[in-house]
Amino acid sequence: MLKINLLPIRQLKKRAKARNQIIAAFFIICSVLVLLALAGALQAGRISTLNEDIALKTKEKKSFDKVVKELAELEQKRLDLNNKINIINKLKTDSSLTVHILDEVAKLIDNSRMWLTSVDQKGGSLTLEGYALDNQTIAQFMDELKFSSPFVMDVNLSNSSLSEVSGRDLKSFALTCSVSAPASEQEQKPTEAKQQ
DSSP, X not given: OOOOXXXXXXXXXXXXXXXXXXHHHHHHHHHHHHHHHHHHHHHHHHHHHHHHHHXXXXXXXXXXXXXXXXXXXHHHHXXXXXXXXXXXXXXXXXXXXHHHHHHHHHHHXXXXXEEEEEEEEETTEEEEEEEESSHHHHHHHHHHHHHHOSSEEEEEEEEEEEEEETTEEEEEEEEEEEXXXXXXXXXXXXXXXXXX
């Protein structure tokens, strides 16, 4: 009977199988490393592109910051000019109001029976002080101011007393009034200002 020794063939097959597994593992590891290197290179390229975009956007932002600053300065100048225009218009209105009020007071005062010693206008308030021959003259002047003048409203007698002036007994008085331009004149002022 013959005996065949199959042991070395099995060992050779096992060695060949182990060698093939090592080679396959080596190729798999190399393939994974190559794939990781490619992915890293792609990510590095993306990072580089993103960094370039960030630098470009930062540069654009800095150039826009100058424009934004200029716009803010121009807006502030515009607001300042509007404030100045409003102040000028208010001064025009107030100065014309003062002229109208003095004209109204001069028209309505009875020079033979009373005279004024002080006329003081502050904003929408007018104070008149003076002397009259009697209370009736003061009352008549108050009524004429209240009902005849479109610029004067709410006429109140704040003080009335007997005073001696040049040896005569006269009534010293003080009136307070509210003053403003009539509604029709106030509406005309803004349209006139816009036309100019």
